[in-house]
Amino acid sequence: MYRICIAALMTVMICGPGCEPSAQERFEATEKLLSAWDKNIKGSMADYIRVLIGEGADVNARNRDGGTPLMAAARHSTIPEIVTLLIEKGADVNAKDKQDSTPLMYAARYSSTPEIVTLLVEKGAEVNPRNIAGSTPLMFAALKTPEIVTLLIEAGADVNARTLTGWTPLMYASSPEVVTLLIEAGADVNAKNDGGITPPGWAKNPEIIKLLKAAGAKE
Structure with a gap:
């Protein structure tokens, strides 16, 4: 596990007016974004993500399993602000990984933060996508919290x-x-x-x- 100080990172990454990140900087920022939840972040995760995006990180990049930063946020984060930030920067709310799972599926399966599910739905996430097994977000939510089940049903889940x-x-x-x-x-x-x-x-x-x-x- 890496420990990263947000204040130090922001100091290093300050760029003057009109300065564009280099291809190498964009690549490194993208790699850090994809692995953000594998690190021990000292400080605000939202600030860390914001800095990486400012350095040119690709919000729709994929890891080896086809996962995106938004999928990771939907799975691991309890902070709706991070999900909002990624979506506002162009993250695909209906992206699918190699198992055909979407960000909403990750939220329904792993998250205990109903606000994240609400955000994804409001931003256009399909409510009835299916993964390679034919499972839907509602099926995953049924294993867990009534609050998320209610949200999905109200959004039109089958x-x-x-x-x-x-x-x-x-x-x-x-x-x-x-x-x-x-x-x-x-x-x-x-x-x-x-x-x-x-x-x-x-x-x-x-x-x-x-x-x-x-x-x-x-x-």
């Missing part, structure tokens, strides 16, 4: 979307709160995946099973 093997968001639901939200939004409580498994057949939580049966689910 509550009956299916993966390539027939799994639906309701089958992913990890809490009674999420199950209730999905049912109220019209999720099919009797959907079957390719193996014939239904939501109540997969559920382990007695309260979830009770909710599903109350909504008309069959064994």
Whole structure:
């Protein structure tokens, strides 16, 4: 892990009026941007990102897995300002990595900051993209927080979307709160995946099973 002092970096990177970063400086800034969340940043991460962009970092650069800085921010950051900064500088909100995952998928799967999901949606992120397994942001969110599930449903997420093997968001639901939200939004409580498994057949939580049966689910 690298430790970087923001104040020192800004001092080194000060450039006079009309000064344009060289190709080497742009390359180095881009490499630092792609690995920003692998470093121990001393100071504001937002300021660090801002400095790198000022040095010509490419906000749509890709790492070896096809990931972009916005995907990293959606996954690791709890600071909406960073997501806003990247988008304002031209970051593609619908970019896909080698697994066809988008920034919104990363936010839905890993983030506990609903504001980041809201930002991505407001800036044009597709709500129902699919990765190579056919999974959607709502499926990932169903594993975690009701707040993000609510945001995605309100934005038009398909509550009956299916993966390539027939799994639906309701089958992913990890809490009674999420199950209730999905049912109220019209999720099919009797959907079957390719193996014939239904939501109540997969559920382990007695309260979830009770909710599903109350909504008309069959064994």
